[in-house]
Amino acid sequence: MKGPSHLRPPVEDAKPIVILHGLFGQKQNWRSLSRAMAKSLETNVYAVDLRNHGTSPHHPDMRTTSVARDVLHFFNTHGLSQVSLIGHSMGGKVASALALQPNISPDALSSLIIVDVTPAKIPISDDFAYYVHAMKALEAANVPDLKSAYKVLSELNVELPIQQITEIGDFPYEPGEVVWNGPTMVIRGTNSDYVTDERAAVVQKFFPNMQLKSLEAGHWVHSEKPAEFLQLVKEFLQAPSNPRQS
Secondary structure (H helix, E strand, O other): OEOOOOOOOOOOOOOOEEEEOOOOOOHHHHHHHHHHHHHHHOOOEEEEEOOOOOOOOOOOOOOHHHHHHHHHHHHHHOOOOOEEEEEEOHHHHHHHHHHHOOOOOOOOEEEEEEEOOOOOOOOOOOHHHHHHHHHHHHHHHOOOOHHHHHHHHHOOOOOOOOHHHHHHOOOOOOOOOOOOOOOEEEEEEOOOOOOOHHHHHHHHHHOOOEEEEEEOOOOOHHHHOHHHHHHHHHHHHOOOOOHHHO
16 A cells, blocks of 8 residues: 655644545545645645555455555554544445454544445445456556557456455445444535435444535535535534544
């Protein structure tokens, strides 16, 4: 797993923010918003590439628990504690699994923000297997232009299931089996069906101290409504009840 250097000059004694991207994403997708977040909250912000994404190494194991261990290793390597952890989509599942690990240090996390996903065992569409296969084919072909890319895609024949996709759709805990009582916010897009009211109730079973916020957007809430997203994050992290302020 690789992360960038500080997105602003290091802030002494600041409680850091770590951002986890979604499936097929990378840390660069969060660059502008990370900079705005660092400036607005006057803290250190780290966006990281999860395994098999961006500049991080590839590994056949994509279990949520394994990726969560990568993130904890990132915390330890960089001496991070009292982290506010933000995760979108797949990154939100990873962030949730990290918070729920029974042996996690009580000083590791300060707060949790889950973006348009729930920590539930939801089957992944077969379309994702095609997407992964397509991306690998394009990378192997080293296509020089869009026309060549279309030719490669037209010749694809996806028949074998991809185990990694199944692992991404899994979650290691059942609702209520373990809980994390720290301050948690779920931000959902009203034009997305990832976080229905019913699924939000599932999140509450994992994270009793949860608040639900909605923005008029699709699944990529932070990209469609960056200013509104930033405002929600700022209000949540600066709330008197949040341990970041203690």
